[in-house]
Amino acid sequence: MTVRVGVLALQGDFREHLAxxxxxxxxxxxxxxxxxxxxxxALVIPGGESTTIGRLARIYGLLDPLRARIEAGTPVLxxxxxxxxxxxxxxxxxxxxxxxxxxxxxxxxxxxxVDSFEADLAVAGLDRPVHAVFIRAPWIAKVGAGVEVLAAVxxxxxxxxxxxxxxQGNILATSFHPELTGxxxxxxxxxxxxxxx
Amino acid sequence: xxxxxGVDYIDESEVLTPVDVNHIDKHAFTVPFVCGAKDLGExxxxxxxxxxxxxxxxEPGTGNVVEAVKHMRMMNAEIRRLTTLDANELMGAAKxxxxxxxxxxxxxxxxxxxxxxxxxxxxxxxxxxxxxMQLGCDGVFVGSGIFKSGDPSVRARAIVEATTFYNDPEKIxxxxxxxxxxMVGINIDTLTPQERMQDRGL
Numbered sequence: 001m002t003v004r005v006g007v008l009a010l011q012g013d014f015r016e017h018l019a020x021x022x023x024x025x026x027x028x029x030x031x032x033x034x035x036x037x038x039x040x041x042a043l044v045i046p047g048g049e050s051t052t053i054g055r056l057a058r059i060y061g062l063l064d065p066l067r068a069r070i071e072a073g074t075p076v077l078x079x080x081x082x083x084x085x086x087x088x089x090x091x092x093x094x095x096x097x098x099x100x101x102x103x104x105x106x107x108x109x110x111x112x113x114v115d116s117f118e119a120d121l122a123v124a125g126l127d128r129p130v131h132a133v134f135i136r137a138p139w140i141a142k143v144g145a146g147v148e149v150l151a152a153v154x155x156x157x158x159x160x161x162x163x164x165x166x167x168q169g170n171i172l173a174t175s176f177h178p179e180l181t182g183x184x185x186x187x188x189x190x191x192x193x194x195x196x197x
Numbered sequence: 198x199x200x201x202x203g204v205d206y207i208d209e210s211e212v213l214t215p216v217d218v219n220h221i222d223k224h225a226f227t228v229p230f231v232c233g234a235k236d237l238g239e240x241x242x243x244x245x246x247x248x249x250x251x252x253x254x255x256e257p258g259t260g261n262v263v264e265a266v267k268h269m270r271m272m273n274a275e276i277r278r279l280t281t282l283d284a285n286e287l288m289g290a291a292k293x294x295x296x297x298x299x300x301x302x303x304x305x306x307x308x309x310x311x312x313x314x315x316x317x318x319x320x321x322x323x324x325x326x327x328x329x330m331q332l333g334c335d336g337v338f339v340g341s342g343i344f345k346s347g348d349p350s351v352r353a354r355a356i357v358e359a360t361t362f363y364n365d366p367e368k369i370x371x372x373x374x375x376x377x378x379x380m381v382g383i384n385i386d387t388l389t390p391q392e393r394m395q396d397r398g399l
Contacts, residue, residue, distance in 0.1 A: 010361055015335075032361060056361065059354075113205035114227050136205075 003194050006031035006040030008066075010056040012048020012081055016179040020187055034065040042075040042194045045082030047135065047177050050107065054085050054096030063096060070100045075170045075193035077186070083166075083173035084138055091141050101171050102144025109139040109162065109175075121176070123165050124150040126185050132164075132176035139164055139175055170197060200228040207231070209248070211397035212257050220399060223247030233317070235268045235395055237275035238294035241304070242399065244312055245297045251310060253334070254395040255318015256388070258341050260380035262325040264395060265318045269332045272314070279305040318395070321346070321380045323359030323373045330363035347378030 005021050007014045009030035021028035021044070031037050043066070045053070057063045070076050070086075078086040078101070086101040110117070113136050120129040130151075139162035143149060151165035151174075164175035165186075170193055178186035199207050209221055209232045220243065223230040229249035234240035240251045253272070255265030275294065282290055282305060291301040303311055313336070316329030321342030329337055337360050339353075346352045355372040362368040390396065 056357070059358075060361075112203045113229065114200060114203060 002027045003041050003191060004029070004039055005042045005044060005191075006037055007044040007046060008032075008053070008057070008062075008082075009046075010060065010062075011052045012046040013177070013179060014044075014046045016177075017044045017046050017079075017187075020179050020184060024184055024187060024191065026191065031062075032060065034061055037062065037065055037069060040069075040074065042190060043069065043077070044190070045076065045078040045085050046179070047080030047082060050081035050084035050138075051095045053081055057085070058096045063098065067098045067100060070098065070171065073170050073197055075190055075197055076100075076172070077190040078171070078173040079177055079179060080135065080137055080175060083140075083175060086171060086173055087140075088144070090138075101166070101168055101173055102147055103140045103163075103166060103173075104142040105138045106141040106162075107138050108136050109141075110134055110137055112136065119153075121151050121153070121164070123186075124148075125189065130176075130178065130183060130185065131181050132174075132178075133180045134164075134176045137164075137175045140166060144168070200226055204228060206250070208252075209233075209243075211254065211394050218399070220246050223249075231315070233395075233398065234272070236271045236294075237279075237304070238296045239398070240272060240310060240314070241294065241296035241300040244310070245300060248312065250313050250315065252315040252317040252338055253329075254398075255316070255320070256385055256393065256395055257318045258383075258394075259319045259385065259388075260321035260342055260345070260382040261319045261385060262321065262328065263319070264385060265316050265320065265329060266332065268318075268395075269314075269316060269329065269334060272310075273333060276304055276308060276310070280308045319382075320356070321382065323355045323369055323376075326356045327359045327363040327369050330360055336360070342380050345380040346376070348376065352376050352379075 004027045007017045018028045084105045087103050087105040088099045089104045091106045116135045118133050121132040122129050147166050147168045149163040152161040152163045207230050224247035231250035232243035232248040233254035234251050235254050253265045253268040291298040315336045316334040317338035320339045326337045343349045343353045358372045359369045
């Protein structure tokens with residue numbers, strides 16, 4: 001049976017995720033309402049502006065249904081802003097978050113828009129590095145006990161390691177934008193989670 | 198200087214009186230630029246200069262969406278036309294559009310602009326925003342349409358909601374209620390050619 005993946009389409013680059021998923025032969029569709037959420041076997045929370053996505057999700061009554069679905073085991077991939085929305089807290093002011101991924105996220109960790117960059121990144125479980133596009137990207141400042149770190153970067157100032165790809169059960173999150181390169185391996189990791197579940 | 202300040206984007210805006218008839222060589226900067234365009238040729242010239250995003254020019258500050266619709270329709274029609282041409286006709290099309298040949302070839306092959314395209318200039322109501330999204334824009338910029346209205350925060354929220362649910366007429370109707378006074382629109386015909394901002398730029 002074709003896997004149905006709902007991409008949260010309140011704001012951000014949901015179109016790029018849809019295109020990549022459809023290229024993988026998946027039935028991918030936009031999710032803007034709790035009813036649309038029902039049909040999904042897996043979810044994607046795209047990149048964008050996390051406060052906007054979180055606030056719109058709350059206003060449109062999606063925050064609680066999303067949380068319930070993810071807590072019930074629906075596989076989810078969050079990229080960039082999506083990682084922040086999945087997280088439990090940020091190092092900055094409070095904002096609406098799902099709190100399903102036990103991490104504290106630092107927003108704009110690499111700096112502002114002009115500090116955006118691309119780099120090859122080794123990710124655990126993938127045979128060769130991913131060409132990762134970091135756009136005003138976050139990193140993870142603190143990981144909870146049940147969170148597996150699949151990739152990290154080194155802070156050039158402190159030498160500390162900061163996770164940029166993590167998995168916690170059915171939740172996969174990346175700081176970068178796997179939907180912007182032709183490389184489908186991160187999305188395939190999420191689809192493999194659907195098989196497992 | 199703006200790049201040094203760390204701004205996220207720069208709008209190379211025709212609204213501000215242009216200090217230079219030339220457009221900026223945007224490749225020389227790392228900060229992304231958004232530029233206005235009335236048609237495909239203008240959009241492709243700006244992209245060739247390094248624009249990372251395009252928006253319709255519309256007629257800013259008027260609360261009148263007609264010009265933005267016209268510009269978006271024009272761009273869509275020209276893109277559609279390019280996709281129907283055969284390879285031998287593309288150089289002629291590039292000449293007509295006054296646009297770089299390589300970009301014309303790319304648009305002919307993909308059927309879309311190589312960068313995102315926003316609607317701007319005259320959007321003042323939720324249905325204006327939804328209309329622009331239905332025409333295929335990737336997003337909407339609203340300035341005076343919100344700030345010159347009676348209740349900016351309520352109107353801003355309604356325009357955001359209409360942009361998200363642009364294909365849901367019931368929702369658009371619902372969010373359009375009780376928004377307070379809209380910005381008073383200006384008829385484009387009442388503007389003198391000097392007052393029209395969309396004609397600025399190359």
